[in-house]
Amino acid sequence: MDGTTRRGGAQTALAMTIGEPAGVGAEIAAMAWRQAEGGNIPPFYLLADSAFVRSRLELAGLDVPVIDATAETCLARFGAGLPVVDVGHALADAPGRPSSADAHGVVASIELAVADVAAGRAGGVVTLPIQKATLYDAGFRHPGHTEFLGELAARHWPGRPATPVMMLAGPELRTVPVTVHIPVSEVPRRLTADLLVETGRIVAADLRTRFGIATPRLAVAGLNPHAGENGSMGREDLDVIVPAIARLVAEGIAATGPWPADTLFHPRARTGYDAVLAMYHDQALIPVKTIAFDETVNVTLGLPFVRTSPDHGTALDIAGTGTARPDSLIAALRMAAGMTADIVAGDHMR
Ligand SMILES: NC(=O)C1=CN([C@@H]2O[C@H](COP(=O)(O)OP(=O)(O)OC[C@H]3O[C@@H](n4cnc5c(N)ncnc54)[C@H](O)[C@@H]3O)[C@@H](O)[C@H]2O)C=CC1
Numbered sequence: 412m413d414g415t416t417r418r419g420g421a422q423t424a425l426a427m428t429i430g431e432p433a434g435v436g437a438e439i440a441a442m443a444w445r446q447a448e449g450g451n452i453p454p455f456y457l458l459a460d461s462a463f464v465r466s467r468l469e470l471a472g473l474d475v476p477v478i479d480a481t482a483e484t485c486l487a488r489f490g491a492g493l494p495v496v497d498v499g500h501a502l503a504d505a506p507g508r509p510s511s512a513d514a515h516g517v518v519a520s521i522e523l524a525v526a527d528v529a530a531g532r533a534g535g536v537v538t539l540p541i542q543k544a545t546l547y548d549a550g551f552r553h554p555g556h557t558e559f560l561g562e563l564a565a566r567h568w569p570g571r572p573a574t575p576v577m578m579l580a581g582p583e584l585r586t587v588p589v590t591v592h593i594p595v596s597e598v599p600r601r602l603t604a605d606l607l608v609e610t611g612r613i614v615a616a617d618l619r620t621r622f623g624i625a626t627p628r629l630a631v632a633g634l635n636p637h638a639g640e641n642g643s644m645g646r647e648d649l650d651v652i653v654p655a656i657a658r659l660v661a662e663g664i665a666a667t668g669p670w671p672a673d674t675l676f677h678p679r680a681r682t683g684y685d686a687v688l689a690m691y692h693d694q695a696l697i698p699v700k701t702i703a704f705d706e707t708v709n710v711t712l713g714l715p716f717v718r719t720s721p722d723h724g725t726a727l728d729i730a731g732t733g734t735a736r737p738d739s740l741i742a743a744l745r746m747a748a749g750m751t752a753d754i755v756a757g758d759h760m761r
């Protein structure tokens with residue numbers, strides 16, 4: 412599998428965004444490119460600043476050639492080096508020290524990637540991790556990629572439904588946080604039956620279309636200890652989650668629960684479902700990252716285009732050392748290629 416994607420008759424690569432320049436993104440992108448030689452990594456280009464990428468790879472001791480490219484030329488040149496498409500902003504090479512001065516380049520990289528997919532120049536988007544607080548300091552008003560990509564989808568695909576839903580998908584477990592980047596104290600207020608039903612519908616639909624699961628089984632976690640113990644430890648399980656499950660079931664979706672979250676993730680329990688709807692961020696992310704930190708992919712469902720990402724963050728503590736693992740990024744590249752229509756064989760490493 413080389414993962415080249417064919418859209419409207421033209422072959423395309425995957426567009427990779429640079430994420431936080433002070434993090435490990437450029438390093439793991441170069442490591443992923445190096446592994447493409449065997450032909451089992453789909454071709455991609457990095458939307459960045461090639462001077463920054465060269466500087467970081469040299470610092471990290473990664474001997475990978477960097478090629479200045481465009482979305483159109485990157486396929487032909489993928490074998491010669493890591494193709495970098497310019498974002499029009501210089502990025503600072505300061506490992507471990509993020510600066511909001513780089514925010515324009517970081518955000519432009521995401522915007523350009525989605526624009527490339529919309530224009531048929533790229534097959535899908537793979538994002539490298541952003542340092543969220545640094546972008547907020549620069550005025551970025553979205554909690555993360557997931558929500559920003561929803562806005563970009565509405566911009567480029569007007570009239571198409573775009574309700575972004577975060578899924579963490581590993582080899583043994585898929586989880587979906589129904590509420591995402593909000594304080595835990597806000598969760599009970601924001602967790603509504605409508606939100607649960609809309610999320611469940613999107614997850615069931617995308618498990619069918621993107622993961623090839625004909626009849627997806629959704630396990631819905633409870634919010635409170637013991638799923639509320641009949642309301643004695645919190646009422647959300649009875650008042651919000653039970654009615655939402657009933658609505659999903661009435662629509663023909665195989666949803667069950669609310670299940671006590673503490674016994675939902677052990678190996679035997681995992682055989683009973685295809686994905687868990689979890690009520691808040693850490694309920695969803697702790698189990699997947701604990702079971703398979705290096706292999707899990709963050710994939711955005713509910714969008715009119717494919718977006719995947721490694722499950723980890725910017726890893727500022729090891730940036731510049733060349734020791735970060737590219738495994739989750741490689742899994743994200745493979746998943747994106749697998750979800751993008753009409754993968755065709757080819758060899759871009761000659
Ligand atoms: N999709 C995205 O843009 C994401 C961004 N983040 C952001 O990343 C920043 C840092 O988050 P943290 O909670 O510290 O998580 P983190 O994942 O960056 O780091 C946690 C620990 O895992 C290690 N680690 C992470 N990736 C690794 C890799 N590829 N190879 C080897 N070790 C690795 C780090 O060195 C660190 O010790 C935050 O600003 C957060 O918002 C976090 C997750 C996803």
Ligand SMILES: NCC(=O)COP(=O)(O)O
Nearest residue numbers: 555556557558696709720
């Ligand atoms: N912890 C997961 C995470 O923060 C990913 O967020 P996003 O940037 O992919 O929306």
